[in-house]
Amino acid sequence: MAAGTQTESKKSKSSSSRSSSAKSASSKSKSTAKKTSTTPKSDPATRLLMQDHRAVEKLFKQYEKAKEDPAQKQAIFQQIYMELAVHTQIEEEIFYPASRPHVKEEEMVNEAEVEHASAKDLMAQLQKMKPEDPYYDAKVTVLKEMIEHHVEEEEKEYFPEVRKTDMDLKAVGEQLKVRKEELMAKMGGGTAH
Ligand SMILES: [Fe+2]
């Protein structure tokens, strides 16, 4: 607790000393002035990804309400599965590779990919299970928690950082949209594959 307080005071101290240096403040704002105008609203790439995040959150809430009904649980999980399968694929195929060269720490992208792999592993296990299985709910709950953690990191760290770079968010947004429609049609059109 004391350590936390110390870090806080240290932080505010360093930020105030930084802002007192007019020279560094102006050079800093100069390099980011153009980029700070990018908001989630004016950025079609992360806007699309965040819409997906909200859709999945909604589905997990519906799952909670359906707990007494195995058929409904399975139907909702199928929707969660499809949403997440398409979302992780478009991020891995398009958004992560496009943003990787622009972010400061590539480790952040690596972590995101590893988290996707863990989520997909759990999704595959659930796909093979019956909703009556005593571990079905527990696995869905753990999947939900994993996704919540992942989404928080994307929305609080990854996406805001990307918006400050000169990555072409419009072009990437368009690619994400086209690929998403393609994959949704493929998955919705028949799951034989
Ligand atoms: Fe995401």
Ligand SMILES: [Fe+2]
């Ligand atoms: Fe992701």
